[in-house]
Amino acid sequence: MKIPVGLRIFALILASTAFYGYVGQMVPQNEVQPPEAVVIRADLTTEEMVEVGRGIAEGKGLCRTCHTVGQTGALRFPDFAGVAARAQTRVPGLSDIEYFAQSMYEPDSFIVPGFNPGMPAINRPPIGLTDQEILTVMAYLQSLGGTPTVTLQTSHAYYKAPPAPGGAPPAGEPPADNAAPAEALPLAAPPAEKAAPSAPSALPGVTPAPAGAVTP
Ligand code: HEC
Numbered sequence: 001m002k003i004p005v006g007l008r009i010f011a012l013i014l015a016s017t018a019f020y021g022y023v024g025q026m027v028p029q030n031e032v033q034p035p036e037a038v039v040i041r042a043d044l045t046t047e048e049m050v051e052v053g054r055g056i057a058e059g060k061g062l063c064r065t066c067h068t069v070g071q072t073g074a075l076r077f078p079d080f081a082g083v084a085a086r087a088q089t090r091v092p093g094l095s096d097i098e099y100f101a102q103s104m105y106e107p108d109s110f111i112v113p114g115f116n117p118g119m120p121a122i123n124r125p126p127i128g129l130t131d132q133e134i135l136t137v138m139a140y141l142q143s144l145g146g147t148p149t150v151t152l153q154t155s156h157a158y159y160k161a162p163p164a165p166g167g168a169p170p171a172g173e174p175p176a177d178n179a180a181p182a183e184a185l186p187l188a189a190p191p192a193e194k195a196a197p198s199a200p201s202a203l204p205g206v207t208p209a210p211a212g213a214v215t216p
Helices: 005-026 046-058 081-087 096-105 131-143
Strands: none
Touching: 046 131, 081 096, 081 131, 096 131
16 A cells, blocks of 8 residues: 555654654753842851852752763763862962862863863853852862862952951952952943933932933
């Protein structure tokens, strides 16, 4: 019996759809939780930072959508197990803290051998962690095969921590000139008629914006 061409094409479409659907089901799915608000108290201990950082790495930091912990074999992304020890020697001249900072703020400036670039900058959208959140993630990374030393007063090349609350800045602290650059200001100010009312600012020390500028 001759099967009509139309039916054969239909059967082929059905079979390939079913096949790809089946393969798709076999790919492990990572559940991505919506970002939850993480409150980072300034007095967190390093141990508490590890726990907060672990939560961020598994949650809104999205690290674990790419990175595994304790998996071997052909991996697309570097595994996190023991990363604390490797971080101390990955890049000559960078401590583990500076290496982790570079990995998160400027992922493409060093590519782990055997892997491809593709990690997003963690301090920028869409992930957009704050400097403090990144410090807690660093504490978590340090806990994977090492001893966490990061505190919320730790400075590094991408972040200058404010002095400890109520305390003098640690001796030998470099001046704040390498602080993170200020957010880019809007280049073109919209026309003045919608500008903020020219009432003097209630904040002491804030000069009223010149005509035509818009208070951000
Ligand atoms: C989209 C996937 C992706 C996400 C999300 C991601 N990474 Fe990565 N990460 C990579 C890739 C790819 C590399 C290897 C290439 C490189 O060195 O940039 C890498 C490398 C690293 C390294 C260097 C590892 C080593 O062995 O030296 C660290 C540390 C790291 N990531 C931390 C993080 C942290 C922390 C987060 C979450 C805040 C994160 N990554 C989120 C893809 C990702």
